[in-house]
Amino acid sequence: MKIKLGLLYGGKSAEHEVSLLTARAVSQAINFDKYEVYPIFITKVGEWIKGNPLMGPVDTVESLKISKETIRPNSITSFLPIDGDDASHLDVIFPLLHGPNGEDGTVQGLLEVMNLPYVGNGVLASAAGMDKVVMKQLFNEAGLAQVPYVHFIRNEWKNSQTALLQKMEGNLKWPLFVKPANLGSSVGITKVANREELLTAVEVAFKYDRKIIVEQGIVARELEMSVLGNDEPRCSIAGEVLPTKDFYDYEAKYEDGTTNYAIPAEVSPELLEKMKDAAIRAFKVLDCSGLVRADFFVTDDEEVIINEVNTLPGFTPISMYPKLWMESGLAYSDLIEELIALAMERFEEKQ
Ligand code: ATP
Ligand code: MG
Ligand code: MG
Ligand code: MG
Structure with missing residues (x-):
């Protein structure tokens, strides 16, 4: 019997398009004699859509943007083995997602709860x-x-900005890299050479996260x-x-x-x-x-x-x-x- 493999791709993050390219590439490399491949598309607004099994390698990313059988993220039963629908029972999931909600342990937690094997890191490693x-x-x-660094949350920045600036200027040598703690693809990261730039960069990073890390540039x-x-x-x-x-x-x-x-x-x-x-x-x-x-x-x-x-x-x-x-x-x-x-x-x- 073929292994039922779910390809989980798309997603709400900035890396949605990259994920589609990955799904296409994986479909072109997978052995269809061994696997029955089910596309599970997460739209940019976070809807989960499970499609019929792929017939073979996918040529265009457009065809991966499926729109049938809409399943909300909070109605996970359609993937569970207990719902009686054989076709919906998947043997293993390959998450092809990046960034928040894909790489951070949240999707992994969902798959754990569903008792489904999945490729890659578990909840703890993904979140950490x-x-x-x-x-x-x-x-x-x-x-x-590691390079020296300082970190703080929005509330600490609001209440102790002067002390934090002193800590950074005392412990770190310019230039500095200001980063949102939880992100990837360099989104929200700024290299800064002085205090004025630092203040702006901190505001930018806070747009993406409540926690910021400032590192000494190397x-x-x-x-x-x-x-x-x-x-x-x-x-x-x-x-x-x-x-x-x-x-x-x-x-x-x-x-x-x-x-x-x-x-x-x-x-x-x-x-x-x-x-x-x-x-x-x-x-x-x-x-x-x-x-x-x-x-x-x-x-x-x-x-x-x-x-x-x-x-x-x-x-x-x-x-x-x-x-x-x-x-x-x-x-x-x-x-x-x-x-x-x-x-x-x-x-x-x-x-
Ligand atoms: P990704 O997950 O896509 O690899 P990211 O968003 O997690 O990226 P980092 O890898 O931390 O971000 O940083 C992005 C880039 O910024 C690095 O590849 C490097 O070019 C530069 N950079 C980051 N931190 C430093 C540093 N402390 N000193 C010098 N360059 C840095
Ligand atoms: Mg990274
Ligand atoms: Mg990354
Ligand atoms: Mg990196």
Whole structure:
């Protein structure tokens, strides 16, 4: 019997369109002899729409924007195995979502409650990996080197702005990076060189989150590594992001084509080992499963400083995460197979 695989894509976040491209790419790589593939489309306003099984690879993203059988997020019974409708019983879900409501543990929690196996990180790792402050506190616990930072919530900013400014100016060297704690794709992030810019950047970041992190800027190479597995994760080769502008902002990631990539990155065997060690420690301290992309800063004297991990990294065939695996000898379709197998394994372990 074929495995019933639900592809969960779209979503309310800024990364809706990217998610559609990912779903199309996955449909083109999946083995239809082995899987019956059900599209589950989350619209931009958050409606969940489950479609009929795909007949084969999808050519256009338009055809993924299905509009039948509207299911509200709070009426989850249509996915439950108990509702008697055989076609609605899915064996495993592949969430292809990024950012809030996809990468942050909320969807993962829903799938847990529905008792459905799903690809990737669980509730805890997803939530901890989405919050840059919690993530950094755990990284610190794991002994990972990081840039100095200060964090605060809106209420603290309102009541103790002067003290917080003193703390930042006393502990951090300019330039600083101001970030909403819970986001991705560089949305809401500003690099600032003085107090005036800092004040504006804080207001910008508060538009996206009630919690902000301000980091000391570092001049360093940006290297990334893919991690795959559950209890015994393994690492890919390293990749390098080479922004040609000030930093790797949203436009540089998705729009203006100014970013270059080196895959594999030029790294010494010693540096590669240091990165692998740090990536695995990060994976373990967040209790990750399935996949993670670890993002590092590497200084001239080859100090490895962790910036963050992404628990649902970009997953189109041209994204860094799968690319690093391709260059490591694992094809896109085999990577998908392995992630689904890891999801099943993790689910069975819990039963
Ligand atoms: P994504 O999830 O898409 O990787 P993000 O929104 O989580 O991104 P970060 O990775 O934290 O954001 O930062 C985005 C980019 O900003 C980095 O890739 C880097 O170019 C720059 N950057 C962030 N923090 C620093 C820092 N402390 N020093 C120097 N550059 C930084
Ligand atoms: Mg991130
Ligand atoms: Mg991200
Ligand atoms: Mg990043």
